[in-house]
Amino acid sequence: MQQRRVWVLALILMLWSGLAGWGLTQAQNAAAQNLVAQAEVGTVDVVPQSLQLAQEVYLEQCSSCHVALPAETFPSQTWQQLLVDQNHYGVTLPRLINPELGLTWKYLQAYSRPQSPDDQIPFRFRQSKTFRILHPRVEFSEPVTVDTCASCHPAASQFNFRQLTPEWDDAP
Ligand code: HEC
Ligand code: HEC
Incomplete structure:
Protein backbone atom coordinates (compact mmCIF):
# COMPACT_ATOMS: atom_id res chain seq x y z
CA MET A 1 0.00 0.00 0.00
CA GLN A 2 2.72 2.38 1.07
CA GLN A 3 4.78 1.51 -2.04
CA ARG A 4 1.84 2.15 -4.36
CA ARG A 5 1.41 5.62 -2.97
CA VAL A 6 5.06 6.42 -3.66
CA TRP A 7 4.65 5.27 -7.25
CA VAL A 8 1.59 7.41 -7.80
CA LEU A 9 3.43 10.37 -6.35
CA ALA A 10 6.42 9.74 -8.62
CA LEU A 11 4.14 9.51 -11.65
CA ILE A 12 2.44 12.79 -10.79
CA LEU A 13 5.83 14.45 -10.35
CA MET A 14 7.05 13.16 -13.71
CA LEU A 15 3.94 14.40 -15.51
CA TRP A 16 4.14 17.77 -13.82
CA SER A 17 7.79 18.40 -14.64
CA GLY A 18 7.18 17.28 -18.22
CA LEU A 19 4.37 19.79 -18.59
CA ALA A 20 6.38 22.55 -16.96
CA GLY A 21 9.27 21.82 -19.32
CA TRP A 22 6.98 21.96 -22.32
CA GLY A 23 5.58 25.27 -21.12
CA LEU A 24 9.09 26.66 -20.79
CA THR A 25 10.04 25.65 -24.32
CA GLN A 26 6.91 27.35 -25.64
CA ALA A 27 7.80 30.51 -23.75
CA GLN A 28 11.37 30.38 -25.07
CA ASN A 29 10.13 29.91 -28.62
CA ALA A 30 7.87 32.90 -28.29
CA ALA A 31 10.71 35.00 -26.88
CA ALA A 32 12.99 33.97 -29.75
CA GLN A 33 10.37 34.85 -32.34
CA ASN A 34 9.94 38.20 -30.71
CA LEU A 35 13.67 38.87 -30.96
CA VAL A 36 13.72 37.94 -34.63
CA ALA A 37 10.83 40.29 -35.29
CA GLN A 38 12.59 43.08 -33.42
CA ALA A 39 15.89 42.53 -35.22
CA GLU A 40 14.17 43.26 -38.51
CA VAL A 41 12.57 46.50 -37.43
CA GLY A 42 14.13 49.26 -39.48
CA THR A 43 11.99 52.19 -38.51
CA VAL A 44 11.78 54.08 -35.29
CA ASP A 45 9.27 51.90 -33.46
CA VAL A 46 8.41 48.24 -33.13
CA VAL A 47 5.18 47.31 -34.88
CA PRO A 48 2.82 45.49 -32.51
C1 HEC B 1 1.27 56.85 -58.71
C2 HEC B 1 2.55 57.03 -58.04
C3 HEC B 1 2.53 57.39 -56.55
C4 HEC B 1 1.89 56.72 -55.53
C5 HEC B 1 1.05 55.45 -55.60
C6 HEC B 1 2.19 57.46 -54.32
N1 HEC B 1 3.01 58.52 -54.59
FE1 HEC B 1 3.74 59.85 -53.24
N2 HEC B 1 4.70 60.84 -54.74
C7 HEC B 1 4.64 60.52 -56.09
C8 HEC B 1 5.37 61.53 -56.84
C9 HEC B 1 5.52 61.56 -58.36
C10 HEC B 1 5.89 62.45 -55.90
C11 HEC B 1 6.72 63.71 -56.17
C12 HEC B 1 8.17 63.38 -56.28
C13 HEC B 1 8.98 64.67 -56.38
O1 HEC B 1 8.47 65.67 -56.86
O2 HEC B 1 10.10 64.66 -55.94
C14 HEC B 1 5.44 61.98 -54.59
C15 HEC B 1 5.76 62.62 -53.40
C16 HEC B 1 5.30 62.27 -52.15
C17 HEC B 1 5.58 63.01 -50.94
C18 HEC B 1 6.39 64.29 -50.84
C19 HEC B 1 7.81 64.09 -50.38
C20 HEC B 1 8.68 65.28 -50.69
O3 HEC B 1 9.05 66.03 -49.79
O4 HEC B 1 8.99 65.49 -51.86
C21 HEC B 1 4.89 62.38 -49.94
C22 HEC B 1 4.85 62.77 -48.47
C23 HEC B 1 4.22 61.23 -50.54
N3 HEC B 1 4.49 61.20 -51.89
C24 HEC B 1 3.41 60.34 -49.84
C25 HEC B 1 2.71 59.31 -50.44
C26 HEC B 1 1.71 58.50 -49.75
C27 HEC B 1 1.32 58.64 -48.31
C28 HEC B 1 1.23 57.60 -50.66
C29 HEC B 1 0.16 56.54 -50.46
C30 HEC B 1 -1.16 57.07 -50.21
C31 HEC B 1 1.89 57.85 -51.93
N4 HEC B 1 2.77 58.90 -51.75
C32 HEC B 1 1.68 57.13 -53.08
C33 HEC B 1 4.01 59.44 -56.63
C34 HEC B 1 3.23 58.52 -55.95
C1 HEC C 1 22.53 62.87 -46.57
C2 HEC C 1 22.17 61.62 -45.98
C3 HEC C 1 20.70 61.31 -45.70
C4 HEC C 1 19.62 61.46 -46.54
C5 HEC C 1 19.60 61.99 -47.97
C6 HEC C 1 18.47 60.99 -45.80
N1 HEC C 1 18.84 60.59 -44.54
FE1 HEC C 1 17.60 59.84 -43.09
N2 HEC C 1 19.17 59.70 -41.81
C7 HEC C 1 20.48 60.02 -42.12
C8 HEC C 1 21.28 59.86 -40.91
C9 HEC C 1 22.78 60.07 -40.82
C10 HEC C 1 20.40 59.45 -39.87
C11 HEC C 1 20.72 59.19 -38.38
C12 HEC C 1 20.42 60.44 -37.60
C13 HEC C 1 21.53 61.46 -37.71
O1 HEC C 1 22.67 61.07 -37.49
O2 HEC C 1 21.26 62.64 -38.03
C14 HEC C 1 19.09 59.37 -40.49
C15 HEC C 1 17.94 59.01 -39.78
C16 HEC C 1 16.68 58.84 -40.36
C17 HEC C 1 15.52 58.36 -39.66
C18 HEC C 1 15.48 57.91 -38.22
C19 HEC C 1 15.83 56.44 -38.18
C20 HEC C 1 15.76 55.83 -36.81
O3 HEC C 1 14.80 55.11 -36.52
O4 HEC C 1 16.67 56.03 -36.01
C21 HEC C 1 14.50 58.33 -40.56
C22 HEC C 1 13.07 57.86 -40.31
C23 HEC C 1 15.01 58.83 -41.82
N3 HEC C 1 16.36 59.13 -41.65
C24 HEC C 1 14.27 58.96 -42.97
C25 HEC C 1 14.76 59.50 -44.16
C26 HEC C 1 13.97 59.67 -45.36
C27 HEC C 1 12.49 59.30 -45.51
C28 HEC C 1 14.78 60.21 -46.32
C29 HEC C 1 14.44 60.62 -47.73
C30 HEC C 1 13.36 61.56 -47.89
C31 HEC C 1 16.09 60.40 -45.69
N4 HEC C 1 16.03 59.95 -44.39
C32 HEC C 1 17.18 60.96 -46.32
C33 HEC C 1 20.95 60.43 -43.32
C34 HEC C 1 20.18 60.76 -44.44
Whole structure:
Protein backbone atom coordinates (compact mmCIF):
# COMPACT_ATOMS: atom_id res chain seq x y z
CA MET A 1 0.00 0.00 0.00
CA GLN A 2 2.72 2.38 1.07
CA GLN A 3 4.78 1.51 -2.04
CA ARG A 4 1.84 2.15 -4.36
CA ARG A 5 1.41 5.62 -2.97
CA VAL A 6 5.06 6.42 -3.66
CA TRP A 7 4.65 5.27 -7.25
CA VAL A 8 1.59 7.41 -7.80
CA LEU A 9 3.43 10.37 -6.35
CA ALA A 10 6.42 9.74 -8.62
CA LEU A 11 4.14 9.51 -11.65
CA ILE A 12 2.44 12.79 -10.79
CA LEU A 13 5.83 14.45 -10.35
CA MET A 14 7.05 13.16 -13.71
CA LEU A 15 3.94 14.40 -15.51
CA TRP A 16 4.14 17.77 -13.82
CA SER A 17 7.79 18.40 -14.64
CA GLY A 18 7.18 17.28 -18.22
CA LEU A 19 4.37 19.79 -18.59
CA ALA A 20 6.38 22.55 -16.96
CA GLY A 21 9.27 21.82 -19.32
CA TRP A 22 6.98 21.96 -22.32
CA GLY A 23 5.58 25.27 -21.12
CA LEU A 24 9.09 26.66 -20.79
CA THR A 25 10.04 25.65 -24.32
CA GLN A 26 6.91 27.35 -25.64
CA ALA A 27 7.80 30.51 -23.75
CA GLN A 28 11.37 30.38 -25.07
CA ASN A 29 10.13 29.91 -28.62
CA ALA A 30 7.87 32.90 -28.29
CA ALA A 31 10.71 35.00 -26.88
CA ALA A 32 12.99 33.97 -29.75
CA GLN A 33 10.37 34.85 -32.34
CA ASN A 34 9.94 38.20 -30.71
CA LEU A 35 13.67 38.87 -30.96
CA VAL A 36 13.72 37.94 -34.63
CA ALA A 37 10.83 40.29 -35.29
CA GLN A 38 12.59 43.08 -33.42
CA ALA A 39 15.89 42.53 -35.22
CA GLU A 40 14.17 43.26 -38.51
CA VAL A 41 12.57 46.50 -37.43
CA GLY A 42 14.13 49.26 -39.48
CA THR A 43 11.99 52.19 -38.51
CA VAL A 44 11.78 54.08 -35.29
CA ASP A 45 9.27 51.90 -33.46
CA VAL A 46 8.41 48.24 -33.13
CA VAL A 47 5.18 47.31 -34.88
CA PRO A 48 2.82 45.49 -32.51
CA GLN A 49 0.61 42.74 -33.88
CA SER A 50 -2.45 44.99 -33.73
CA LEU A 51 -0.88 47.31 -36.35
CA GLN A 52 0.70 44.75 -38.64
CA LEU A 53 -2.19 44.56 -41.11
CA ALA A 54 -2.41 48.35 -41.15
CA GLN A 55 1.31 48.56 -41.95
CA GLU A 56 0.99 46.01 -44.76
CA VAL A 57 -1.85 47.98 -46.32
CA TYR A 58 0.13 51.21 -46.02
CA LEU A 59 3.14 49.65 -47.73
CA GLU A 60 0.89 48.28 -50.47
CA GLN A 61 -0.74 51.65 -51.12
CA CYS A 62 2.24 53.93 -50.84
CA SER A 63 5.38 52.17 -52.06
CA SER A 64 4.69 51.48 -55.72
CA CYS A 65 6.09 54.76 -57.12
CA HIS A 66 8.62 55.71 -54.44
CA VAL A 67 9.95 54.16 -51.24
CA ALA A 68 7.38 53.95 -48.46
CA LEU A 69 7.99 56.95 -46.25
CA PRO A 70 8.32 56.52 -42.48
CA ALA A 71 5.23 57.97 -40.81
CA GLU A 72 7.30 59.92 -38.27
CA THR A 73 8.83 62.10 -40.98
CA PHE A 74 5.66 64.24 -41.22
CA PRO A 75 3.01 65.36 -38.72
CA SER A 76 -0.28 63.44 -38.69
CA GLN A 77 -2.08 66.29 -40.47
CA THR A 78 0.09 65.84 -43.57
CA TRP A 79 -0.94 62.21 -43.93
CA GLN A 80 -4.54 62.98 -43.18
CA GLN A 81 -4.65 65.41 -46.11
CA LEU A 82 -2.58 63.31 -48.50
CA LEU A 83 -4.76 60.22 -48.09
CA VAL A 84 -7.93 61.94 -49.28
CA ASP A 85 -6.31 63.90 -52.11
CA GLN A 86 -6.12 62.22 -55.50
CA ASN A 87 -3.98 65.08 -56.83
CA HIS A 88 -0.60 63.94 -55.65
CA TYR A 89 2.46 66.01 -56.56
CA GLY A 90 1.57 66.10 -60.24
CA VAL A 91 0.26 62.53 -60.51
CA THR A 92 -3.25 61.20 -59.96
CA LEU A 93 -3.69 58.50 -57.33
CA PRO A 94 -6.57 56.04 -57.39
CA ARG A 95 -9.18 57.07 -54.83
CA LEU A 96 -8.38 55.41 -51.52
CA ILE A 97 -11.52 53.87 -50.02
CA ASN A 98 -12.29 51.75 -46.97
CA PRO A 99 -11.08 49.44 -45.59
CA GLU A 100 -7.71 50.44 -47.12
CA LEU A 101 -8.20 54.13 -46.32
CA GLY A 102 -8.98 53.43 -42.65
CA LEU A 103 -6.13 50.99 -42.23
CA THR A 104 -3.55 53.23 -43.92
CA TRP A 105 -4.60 56.12 -41.72
CA LYS A 106 -4.54 53.92 -38.61
CA TYR A 107 -0.90 53.09 -39.33
CA LEU A 108 0.27 56.59 -40.24
CA GLN A 109 -1.55 58.15 -37.31
CA ALA A 110 -0.06 55.67 -34.84
CA TYR A 111 3.51 56.55 -35.84
CA SER A 112 3.24 60.29 -36.37
CA ARG A 113 2.38 63.13 -34.02
CA PRO A 114 -0.13 65.88 -34.58
CA GLN A 115 1.43 69.31 -34.87
CA SER A 116 -0.02 72.49 -33.46
CA PRO A 117 -3.08 73.61 -35.46
CA ASP A 118 -1.41 77.03 -35.90
CA ASP A 119 1.52 75.62 -37.85
CA GLN A 120 1.37 75.33 -41.60
CA ILE A 121 1.03 71.73 -42.76
CA PRO A 122 4.25 70.62 -44.52
CA PHE A 123 3.99 68.66 -47.76
CA ARG A 124 7.71 68.51 -48.52
CA PHE A 125 10.52 67.06 -46.42
CA ARG A 126 12.36 70.37 -46.55
CA GLN A 127 9.42 72.00 -44.71
CA SER A 128 8.94 69.23 -42.18
CA LYS A 129 10.21 69.89 -38.66
CA THR A 130 10.00 66.25 -37.63
CA PHE A 131 12.11 65.27 -40.62
CA ARG A 132 14.79 67.69 -39.48
CA ILE A 133 14.58 66.47 -35.89
CA LEU A 134 15.20 62.90 -37.10
CA HIS A 135 18.40 64.12 -38.80
CA PRO A 136 20.41 65.92 -36.11
CA ARG A 137 23.77 65.25 -37.81
CA VAL A 138 22.76 65.94 -41.37
CA GLU A 139 23.07 69.28 -43.14
CA PHE A 140 21.10 68.66 -46.31
CA SER A 141 22.89 70.37 -49.15
CA GLU A 142 20.78 68.92 -51.97
CA PRO A 143 16.98 69.05 -51.95
CA VAL A 144 15.62 65.98 -50.18
CA THR A 145 13.11 64.09 -52.27
CA VAL A 146 11.59 60.62 -52.22
CA ASP A 147 14.38 59.55 -54.57
CA THR A 148 17.31 60.70 -52.43
CA CYS A 149 16.64 58.73 -49.21
CA ALA A 150 18.45 55.69 -50.60
CA SER A 151 21.71 57.62 -51.02
CA CYS A 152 22.18 57.49 -47.22
CA HIS A 153 19.67 54.74 -46.34
CA PRO A 154 20.74 51.83 -48.55
CA ALA A 155 17.83 49.63 -47.38
CA ALA A 156 15.16 52.31 -47.79
CA SER A 157 13.32 50.16 -50.35
CA GLN A 158 12.86 47.53 -47.60
CA PHE A 159 11.41 50.21 -45.32
CA ASN A 160 14.60 50.18 -43.26
CA PHE A 161 15.79 53.66 -42.28
CA ARG A 162 18.09 52.54 -39.48
CA GLN A 163 20.71 51.08 -41.77
CA LEU A 164 23.06 53.82 -42.97
CA THR A 165 25.81 54.05 -45.57
CA PRO A 166 29.31 53.54 -44.06
CA GLU A 167 30.24 57.24 -44.01
CA TRP A 168 27.27 57.91 -41.69
CA ASP A 169 27.59 54.69 -39.76
CA ASP A 170 31.20 55.38 -38.75
CA ALA A 171 30.72 58.99 -37.80
CA PRO A 172 30.19 59.67 -34.06
C1 HEC B 1 1.27 56.85 -58.71
C2 HEC B 1 2.55 57.03 -58.04
C3 HEC B 1 2.53 57.39 -56.55
C4 HEC B 1 1.89 56.72 -55.53
C5 HEC B 1 1.05 55.45 -55.60
C6 HEC B 1 2.19 57.46 -54.32
N1 HEC B 1 3.01 58.52 -54.59
FE1 HEC B 1 3.74 59.85 -53.24
N2 HEC B 1 4.70 60.84 -54.74
C7 HEC B 1 4.64 60.52 -56.09
C8 HEC B 1 5.37 61.53 -56.84
C9 HEC B 1 5.52 61.56 -58.36
C10 HEC B 1 5.89 62.45 -55.90
C11 HEC B 1 6.72 63.71 -56.17
C12 HEC B 1 8.17 63.38 -56.28
C13 HEC B 1 8.98 64.67 -56.38
O1 HEC B 1 8.47 65.67 -56.86
O2 HEC B 1 10.10 64.66 -55.94
C14 HEC B 1 5.44 61.98 -54.59
C15 HEC B 1 5.76 62.62 -53.40
C16 HEC B 1 5.30 62.27 -52.15
C17 HEC B 1 5.58 63.01 -50.94
C18 HEC B 1 6.39 64.29 -50.84
C19 HEC B 1 7.81 64.09 -50.38
C20 HEC B 1 8.68 65.28 -50.69
O3 HEC B 1 9.05 66.03 -49.79
O4 HEC B 1 8.99 65.49 -51.86
C21 HEC B 1 4.89 62.38 -49.94
C22 HEC B 1 4.85 62.77 -48.47
C23 HEC B 1 4.22 61.23 -50.54
N3 HEC B 1 4.49 61.20 -51.89
C24 HEC B 1 3.41 60.34 -49.84
C25 HEC B 1 2.71 59.31 -50.44
C26 HEC B 1 1.71 58.50 -49.75
C27 HEC B 1 1.32 58.64 -48.31
C28 HEC B 1 1.23 57.60 -50.66
C29 HEC B 1 0.16 56.54 -50.46
C30 HEC B 1 -1.16 57.07 -50.21
C31 HEC B 1 1.89 57.85 -51.93
N4 HEC B 1 2.77 58.90 -51.75
C32 HEC B 1 1.68 57.13 -53.08
C33 HEC B 1 4.01 59.44 -56.63
C34 HEC B 1 3.23 58.52 -55.95
C1 HEC C 1 22.53 62.87 -46.57
C2 HEC C 1 22.17 61.62 -45.98
C3 HEC C 1 20.70 61.31 -45.70
C4 HEC C 1 19.62 61.46 -46.54
C5 HEC C 1 19.60 61.99 -47.97
C6 HEC C 1 18.47 60.99 -45.80
N1 HEC C 1 18.84 60.59 -44.54
FE1 HEC C 1 17.60 59.84 -43.09
N2 HEC C 1 19.17 59.70 -41.81
C7 HEC C 1 20.48 60.02 -42.12
C8 HEC C 1 21.28 59.86 -40.91
C9 HEC C 1 22.78 60.07 -40.82
C10 HEC C 1 20.40 59.45 -39.87
C11 HEC C 1 20.72 59.19 -38.38
C12 HEC C 1 20.42 60.44 -37.60
C13 HEC C 1 21.53 61.46 -37.71
O1 HEC C 1 22.67 61.07 -37.49
O2 HEC C 1 21.26 62.64 -38.03
C14 HEC C 1 19.09 59.37 -40.49
C15 HEC C 1 17.94 59.01 -39.78
C16 HEC C 1 16.68 58.84 -40.36
C17 HEC C 1 15.52 58.36 -39.66
C18 HEC C 1 15.48 57.91 -38.22
C19 HEC C 1 15.83 56.44 -38.18
C20 HEC C 1 15.76 55.83 -36.81
O3 HEC C 1 14.80 55.11 -36.52
O4 HEC C 1 16.67 56.03 -36.01
C21 HEC C 1 14.50 58.33 -40.56
C22 HEC C 1 13.07 57.86 -40.31
C23 HEC C 1 15.01 58.83 -41.82
N3 HEC C 1 16.36 59.13 -41.65
C24 HEC C 1 14.27 58.96 -42.97
C25 HEC C 1 14.76 59.50 -44.16
C26 HEC C 1 13.97 59.67 -45.36
C27 HEC C 1 12.49 59.30 -45.51
C28 HEC C 1 14.78 60.21 -46.32
C29 HEC C 1 14.44 60.62 -47.73
C30 HEC C 1 13.36 61.56 -47.89
C31 HEC C 1 16.09 60.40 -45.69
N4 HEC C 1 16.03 59.95 -44.39
C32 HEC C 1 17.18 60.96 -46.32
C33 HEC C 1 20.95 60.43 -43.32
C34 HEC C 1 20.18 60.76 -44.44
